[in-house]
Amino acid sequence: MSWHVLGAGSLGGLWAARLARAGVPVKLILRDQASLTRYRAAGGLTLVEDGQANLHPIAAETPNHGAPIRRLLVACKAYDAEEATAALAPRLAPGAEIILLQNGLGSQEAVAARLPRARCVFASSTEGAFREGDFRVVYAGRGHTWLGVQGERRTPEWLDDLHTAAIPHQWTHDILAKLWRKLALNCAINPLTVLHDCRNGGLRDWPQEVAGLCTELAELLRQAGQPDAAEDLHAEVLRVIDGTAANYSSMYQDVAQGRRTEIAYLLGHACTQAERLQLKLPHLDDLLQRLREHLTARGLPVT
Numbered sequence: 086m087s088w089h090v091l092g093a094g095s096l097g098g099l100w101a102a103r104l105a106r107a108g109v110p111v112k113l114i115l116r117d118q119a120s121l122t123r124y125r126a127a128g129g130l131t132l133v134e135d136g137q138a139n140l141h142p143i144a145a146e147t148p149n150h151g152a153p154i155r156r157l158l159v160a161c162k163a164y165d166a167e168e169a170t171a172a173l174a175p176r177l178a179p180g181a182e183i184i185l186l187q188n189g190l191g192s193q194e195a196v197a198a199r200l201p202r203a204r205c206v207f208a209s210s211t212e213g214a215f216r217e218g219d220f221r222v223v224y225a226g227r228g229h230t231w232l233g234v235q236g237e238r239r240t241p242e243w244l245d246d247l248h249t250a251a252i253p254h255q256w257t258h259d260i261l262a263k264l265w266r267k268l269a270l271n272c273a274i275n276p277l278t279v280l281h282d283c284r285n286g287g288l289r290d291w292p293q294e295v296a297g298l299c300t301e302l303a304e305l306l307r308q309a310g311q312p313d314a315a316e317d318l319h320a321e322v323l324r325v326i327d328g329t330a331a332n333y334s335s336m337y338q339d340v341a342q343g344r345r346t347e348i349a350y351l352l353g354h355a356c357t358q359a360e361r362l363q364l365k366l367p368h369l370d371d372l373l374q375r376l377r378e379h380l381t382a383r384g385l386p387v388t
C-alpha cells in the first residue's frame with residue numbers, strides 16, 4: 086500500500102526520502118501544478134545527510150489528481166494542515182489513515198473534525214530537518230518520533246514500513262501527554278528567546294521568568310488532565326536550555342527569517358486552554374501579549 090506525503094518540505098521530504106530509498110511505495114502531494122512543474126525540473130527530492138546529497142526521484146502529484154489515498158502523512162505547518170487535508174477529502178478511501186506530524190496542539194483536532202471518517206494518528210517528533218532550497222532537505226538532527234491514537238495500545242501494521250525505512254519511532258497509547266509536554270517545553274523557551282533576542286542558553290540570564298512560566302505551565306497541564314506531562318517540567322526546561330545552549334530556537338529562526346510562526350498552536354493554544362479551564366495564568370498571558378506585539382511590529386501574523 087502506498088504512502089502519500091502531503092507537503093514536500095523539511096519533515097515531509099525527510100520521511101518521503103527515507104521511505105522511498107527503502108523501497109516503500111510513496112508519492113508526494115504538492116500544492117499545485119506550478120509546484121509540480123518545478124519539482125519535475127529538479128528531477129526529484131534531494132536529501133542531504135551527513136554532508137552527502139542524494140537525489141530521490143519520488144513520484145509526485147497535485148491534490149486533485151491521483152488514485153484513492155489510504156495512508157496519508159500530513160507534513161504541512163500546523164496552520165496549513167486543516168485546509169490542505171480537507172482538500173483531499175474526495176480522494177480518501179474508506180477507513181483511510183492520516184498521520185499528523187504537526188507541532189503543538191489544536192491542528193490535529195481540527196483535521197479530525199473535518200474528516201470524521203478517517204482514522205487520525207497524532208505524532209510528536211524530535212527529529213530536525215530544514216530546507217536548503219526548493220525540494221532539497223537537510224537532515225540536521227537525529228531524533229525520535231512518537232506516534233499514537235489516544236488510549237489505543239494496538240500498533241498498526243504500517244509501523245513495519247517505518248522499521249524498514251529506519252525511521253526511529255515508537256507507538257504510545259498516551260500521545261497527548263507527549264504533545265502537551267513538548268508544547269510546554271516550547272512555551273517556556275521559544276517565545277523568550279524571541280523576546281530577549283538570544284540563543285537558548287541566553288535564558289540562563291532570566292531564571293525567574295523561566296521559573297514563573299514553568300509553574301504556570303505545570304498548573305495548566307495538571308488542570309488539562311495531563312499530570313504526567315507536568316512532572317519535573319522546570320527541571321527538564323533547564324536541562325534543555327543547557328543541552329541546546331548554542332542553538333537558536335525554531336521560533337527564533339522563523340521570526341529572524343520573516344516566516345510565519347506556529348504561535349496559535351503553541352503558546353496561543355496554552356492560553357486558550359487556560360481560559361477554557363478558567364485558570365488565571367498572568368505570566369503566560371503577558372508572554373503571549375508581548376510576543377504578539379513583537380510579531381505585529383515585524384509584520385508577521387499572530388495566529
Ligand code: NAP
Nearest residue numbers: 092093094095096115116161162163165169187188213214
Ligand atoms: P516546512 O519545511 O515549511 O514544510 C511544509 C510543507 O507543506 C511545504 O513544502 C509547503 O509547501 C507544504 N504545504 C503547505 N500547504 C500545502 C498544501 N495545501 N498542499 C501541499 N503542500 C502544502 O515545514 P516543516 O519544518 O517540515 O514542519 C512541518 C510540521 O512539522 C510543523 O508543524 C513543524 O512544527 C513540525 N516539525 C518540524 C520539524 C523540523 O525539524 N522541520 C521537527 C519537528 C516537528 P510550500 O513550499 O509550497 O509552501
